[in-house]
Amino acid sequence: MKSFTVIMQPHVVAHYLTRRALKRFRDLPDDADTYSAVYDSVLGTMGVAAANGDLVLLAFPLWYPVPAQFTLGDNGWLNTQGVGITTEDLFAWMKSFDRDIANNHDTLDYFWKELQGDVASTESETTTADGARLIGDFARVPFGKKGEWYKENVRRVISEALEEVGMDATRTQVITWAYGNNKGSSNETWKTHITGSLIEAVKNEMMKISRHISRGGNPH
Structure with a gap:
């Protein structure tokens, strides 16, 4: 398996991106309903990207790429169980459309620090033998x-x-x-x-x- 820096479950990615969006758009209300609406929009966008093959999902535990046609469930939403997204793949996808990243020539390291912010994550985290950080409870929920x-x-x-x-x-x-x-x-x-x-x-x-x-x- 290729050694990645970080592999996150999709809901973790969606949470980070939602928090990033709320920081950037200060005029949005700071309440649970706004967070939920932005989170849904982010997760939906990720689902479209995965289904189009623009955002790569990897299946736990072998970390093989999930074929695009299997990335969405019967409800049309992104399958979030037992799959992960690397920081590299997330960064590459966002770099293709996010003007802040492209115009500022942000590095992967800067992007990752910005995503994490100042609030400590409450998600489960483990480190593999080759040093990859897994954020999310992959082992508890097998794929699908x-x-x-x-x-x-x-x-x-x-x-x-x-x-x-x-x-x-x-x-x-x-x-x-x-x-x-x-x-x-x-x-x-x-x-x-x-x-x-x-x-x-x-x-x-x-x-x-x-x-x-x-x-x-x-x-x-």
């Missing part, structure tokens, strides 16, 4: 395996969250509930699977069932 559990349970979890928190719950509140009430799950992974459109779809289905019951029908 746990992602299936999220896809199979996301509608149920959203429904339970709406019942518990209320039908007017925001996406952030639904994600927070999902993470707090499903032991061993990942808050960042819920952000990938729990989208605003899916919440609306589940909400509409719940309302249809409720109206049906109120008219004396069987919920099933």
